[in-house]
Amino acid sequence: MKLVFPSQLTILASSLLIVSHTALAAPANDPATLAQIRDSAMKQDWAYDRLADMTDLIGPRLSGSAGAAAAVEQVADAMRKIGAKVTLQPVKVPHWVRGEEKAQLVDYTGRPAGITQKVVLSALGGSGATPADGLTAPVIVVRDFDELTARKAEVKGAIVLFDVAFDDEMAKGGQAGRAYGRGSNYRTNGPRLAQELGAVGALVRSVGGADFRLTHTGATILVDGKRIPAAAVTAEDAMLIARLSKRGPVKMHLTLTPQNLPDADSYNVIADLPGTDKPEEVVIVSGHLDSWDLATGAHDDGAGVAAAMAVIDTLKKLNLKPRRTIRVIAWMNEENGTRGGRGYFDMNQQKMEQHFAAIESDNGAGRPLGFMGSVRPSMVKYFAPLQKSLDQIGAGVFDRRDAAAGSDIAPLERAGVPSFQPLVDFTTYFNYHHTPADTLDKVDPVELKRQVAVMTSLTWYLANMDENIGRTVVPQ
Incomplete structure (x- = not known):
């Protein structure tokens, strides 16, 4: 029998405590956490409420209009209220009046x-x-x-x-x-x-x-x-x-x-949830805030903005803290100039290596089937746990493409940032697109919840991946 002295007992107990804590500390992308995020998103109406605020209280939001200015303030205020760090990035935008x-x-x-x-x-x-x-x-x-x-x-x-x-x-x-x-x-x-x-x-x-x-x-x-x-x-x-x-x-x-007036002052709304151990690395999740002036832009792209906003809201309610910084952006001027996306790129083009990935939702609020992304083929296997989790709500498809960026994040993708967007059924999207009929009643609240689940799960997964998914190479 081997004798154990008190000092050795103390060391042994400390070692066991460390092992015990290590075993209990699940990785950020474990199945339980992904399920928690997915299920929480499917129970929340926060995104739909924000979409109702945007469409019913403001209405059309064409760049340079009073509606666009009101939407900037509304979104910034909503993100401040849930504890995000909000920045307004100035952008000069076209001002066309019907x-x-x-x-x-x-x-x-x-x-x-x-x-x-x-x-x-x-x-x-x-x-x-x-x-x-x-x-x-x-x-x-x-x-x-x-x-x-x-x-x-x-x-x-x-x-x-x-x-x-x-x-x-x-x-x-x-x-x-x-x-x-x-x-x-x-x-x-x-x-x-x-x-x-x-x-x-x-x-x-x-x-x-x-x-x-x-x-x-x-x-x-x-x-x-x-x-x-x-x-x-x-x-x-x-x-x-x-x-x-x-x-x-x-x-x-x-x-x-119509009149083409001098460029107007506007803003991208940027809301950050800072990362823990890799705060300098950024995962963008976004939609565009402006809409055409014929209607309220519920599908194009109020739903995309509301779902992106809900990413931080969902994680905040679960008290989940990402390793990398999650950056929600409500882009200005996608519809008639893409000045917001280009302005962000110009300001950050020396920091592209710090942009781990970017997501934009701009295909309406139809049924989400999964997500698409511009990663190299060898990287697809690393997303299997995320796909398995999203399969539970019928949204587990990963459609890998050489180019997958929405209009606003396209400059980032061309600079090598892997880009993603929800893969949605938009068979009927163009029935309403850019028309007076693009109103809140056309958005199914359940499908919007699914989109929040997909976007939050994808954003969290990217923000916590151990694997370096590398840079994308977009065909010119």
Whole structure:
């Protein structure tokens, strides 16, 4: 029998205590903690309440507007109340103001005497203006850029209508983003190309589904000195004009009086939950605060901002402290300039190595299926515990992509920061996108909870990973 002296007993007891504490101290990304985060998020209405505040109390939030300024203060105040460290980063933003917008078909083959037909439209962001009393010109209908070029002799002095239908079947088949990209190309570039060929105005068939005579606005690329009036017309009115054009010449009287005012002062709202042992390393989780002026931007992108805000709220309620700093950002000016995202990058471009990862939610509040991310293929295996946890709410898919960034974090991704976003079903997202119908009632509170669960779990997981997921390489 080996004798043990009192001093040795003390050392032995201390050693056992250390071993015991080590065994009981679970890692930050253990299954129990991930389940706790997921389940807590699924029980909370905090994000939906913040979304209701933003949409019902403020309304539209186009950059430079009073609504955008009110939203900055509202979000900053909400984040201060839950104990986040809030910073307002100044950003100069475009200040475009919608004016009068109306149109009538005043002449076409077979028109009964005294009859004109109203056309429902909304000016595109960045549009130029007609004279105050409008202009009258023939309408030329084209279905792609090749036809525009082929008919350039007819374009000079005319209003060009790009009649490109949104592909609902493609959207229903899970490719809504591709359908939108095809249509938005004509909205973004069509007016500029028409102007270069001498057009006096440009119209674009609204880019979106659910044809209920809704206009879908958005930005177009026109520059000072070359801005022609440009608007989105409803799908029904585009089809009407196309049918009448088959009968013979069509003339329109168009009145658009938007103004491109000097840049305005605004802010990105930045709210930090400081890290414990790696506070200099940052994980961004974000959405964009501005919306178009036609509606309240509940899906685009109030839901994304509210879900990002709820990441810190959820962790605070659980008294969970991340190793890396979690940074919530409500970006300003995604819709018509991306000045907020670019401004943040410019200010932090010497600190890209300290940005461990970035997340942006900007695809609405549809059913979350998981998340996508721009990590190298060899890194996917390290996310298996997170996927397993999210499988419990049907959101365990990890869609690895070479590029996965939303508009505001794209500069970070190009600089090597691995980027993520929730993978959501947005089959019907473009029914409301950029329209007067993008309102709170279109957001399912349960799906918003799922998005908070996905975003909080993903943010926490990234903030506590032991593995270095490295830098991403985005194809140029």
